[in-house]
Amino acid sequence: MEDYGSSDEDIYSSDQESYDGLENEEADSQWGSSTGNSCKVITRESLLVAQREDLRRVMDLLSLREHHARTLLIHYRWDVERLFAILVEKGKTCLFAEAGVTILEEVDVDSSVSSSTMMCGICMEEVAGSEVTKMDCGHCFCNDCWTEHFIVKIKEGQSKRIRCMAHKCFAICDEAVIRKLVSKRHPDLAEKFDRFLLESYIEDNKMVKWCPSIPHCGNAIRVETDEFCEVECSCGLQFCFSCLSEAHSPCSCWMWELWIKKCRDESETVNWITVHTKPCPKCHKPVEKNGGCNLVSCICGQAFCWLCGGATGRDHTWSSIAGHSCGRYKEDQEKKSERAKRDLYRYMHYHNRYKAHTDSFTQESRLRETIKEKVAILESRDSRLRDFSWVTNGLYRLFRSRRALSFSYPFAFYMFGDDLFKDEMTNEEKEIKQHLFEDQQQQLEANVEKLSKVFEDPFDGFEETEIMDMRMQVLNLSVVTDTLCKKMYECIETDLLGALQFSSHNIAPYQSKGIERATELNGGRNTKANNNITCQKSHDQTNGCTL
Structure with missing residues (x-):
């Protein structure tokens, strides 16, 4: 084993660090995806725990009750860092006012009213003090009116931010009071209210989203840093966190949405009809020419000239149609036909290559079990080479490179087309950037095909020297394809999308x-951010500033 290692170092010394990184990757993790700490799976059981983490941070810092902290977090879409930033920048009063949180520290805001009777300002009836409820804002109405108000709002889907009934009062009602009053009349609605409050952590949080699996696995994913990323749920589904469609980098979400729509609808069928048919001047149905004569007839009986589309009679000679002449050149019609042909051929070029690489990815994915069996055969041999993790690692490097390559074609279709970025680049700039991108794409494509061919060989029957040659091929091609993928992503992020002035497109970063x-x-x-805000609070108080 040491002899082989020394020869590898002599031949491939310049890439030794990359090889070491490839071989040191855990084989088990490579059969799936990488595991990190930047995204978490939130199950229905852990949803309450996840929500209470953020609630506790806000409650501890601002000395608030739970429902006030929840109101703040729902208003600021569970973005704790943004909430803390506004606290430092604008102060506590502004923070509370924007969110509809009212805390009257000097007024008794107990929900029960001690007076014997009082008039409800909504129904205008005298009710006993025990049947009246006062909110944090100080407004009090009878329990029946409060209950009806809460029921209507819950049914309208406004459970998360039910405001006080008083005119021009924007205070958010206490969730404990809502739960208490509604449960007496409609226990099922009270449960629905609690569920909405709990799920608001996902529905209103831009950093947490439901897994889009079908059927739904019941999990949600929380990312800690960038929302423009691709993740894998514990159910095995890989998806784009930003748009919840399948993982599609280096395509931006907007490009991918347009591409899916273009592939799904009949836009290209319409293009084909435009290129190969002419509309009947009478019934306007498309007519395809199936002969050499330029006088054609529609099924409705109307005869017309194929050259110009004008209605004619049926009398004609070998050289002309009676009473009709269309020899004059019409530029607009010619341009329209040529444009339709060009667009159709361009779409077919990119779609065919996208489809070819997608099909190759599907076929190569079926190699997993076959490769495992071949590796098991090699490991059972009495050989100096015992570690075959380079096989599985190289195979998954092939998968990742093939996937990136397939999605690079929809990206190129829109990046260098006339639809999205026609005002961003001149024709000369577009041509230069397209050549730069296609050169990198072509290099990646060539090496991906080489790596794919290596794994098609029946290496379980190879001699030891052949295995060592294959090992070096896999290591070399794996490093090369990984490097080329990184360069292609850098080109896209920096030279192409990064240079846009009038539009913004983001892609998920490449992950080796x-x-x-x-x-x-x-x-x-x-809790670093929490500590920072606490320090800031202490600093401001020391300088005579009260948040």
Whole structure:
């Protein structure tokens, strides 16, 4: 084993660090995706724990009750860092006012009213004091009116931010009071209210989204840093966190949405009809010419000239149609036909290559079990070479490179087309950038095909020297394809999308170890931001500033 290692170092010394990184990757993780700490799986059981993490941070810092903290977080879409930033920038009063949180510290805001009777300002009836409820804002009405108000709002889907009934009062009602009053009349609505409050952590949080699996696995994914990323749920589904469609980088979400629509609808069928048929001047149905004569007839009986589309009679000679002449050149019609042909051929070029690489990815994915069997045969041999993790690691490097390559064609279709960025680049700039991108795409494509061919060989029957040659091929091609993928992504992010002035497109960054697999949520988050805001609070108070 040491002899082989020394020869490898002599031949491939310049890439030795990359090889070491490839061989040191855990084989088990490569059969799936990379595992990191930047995204978490939130199950229905851990949803309450995840929500309470953020609630506790806000409650501890601002000394608030739970429902006030929840109101703040729902208003600021569960973005704790943004909430803390506004606290430092604008102060506590402005923070509370924007969210509809009212805290009257000097007034008794007990929900029960001690007076014997009082008039409800809604129904205008005298009711006993025990049947009246006062909110944090100080407004009090009878329980029946409050209950009807809450029921209507819950049914309208406004459970998360039910405001006080008083005119021009924007205070958010206490969730405990809502739960207490509604449960007496409609226990099912009270449960629905609690569910809405709990799920608001996902529905209103831009950093947490439901897994789009069908049927739904019941999990949600929380990302800690960038929302423009691709993740893998514990159910095995890989998807784009931003748009919840399948993982599609280096395509932006907008490009991918347009591409899917273009492939799904009949836009290209319409293009084909435009190129190969002419509309009947009478019934306007498309007519395809199936002979050499330019006088054609529609099924409705109307005869017309194929050259110009004008209605004619049926009398004609070998050289002309009676009473009709269309020899004059019509530029607009000619341009329209040529444009339709060009657009159709361009779409077919990119779609055929996208489809070819997608099909190759599907075929190569079926190699997993076959490769495992071949590796098991090699491991059972009495050989100096015992570690075959380079096989599985190289195979998954092939998968990642093939996937990136396939999605690079929809990206190129829109990046260098006339639809999205016609005002961003001149024709000369577009041509230069297209050549730059296609050169990198072509290099990646060539090396991906080489790597794919290596794994098609029956290497379980190879001699030891042949295995060593294959090992070096796999290591070399794996490093090369990974490097080329990185360069292609850098080109897209910096030279192409990064240079746009009038539009913004973001793509998920390239991950050498593959799409990150979300881990189960356990324990609290990093409290660095909380510590920073506490220090800032102490600093402001020291300088005579009250938040």
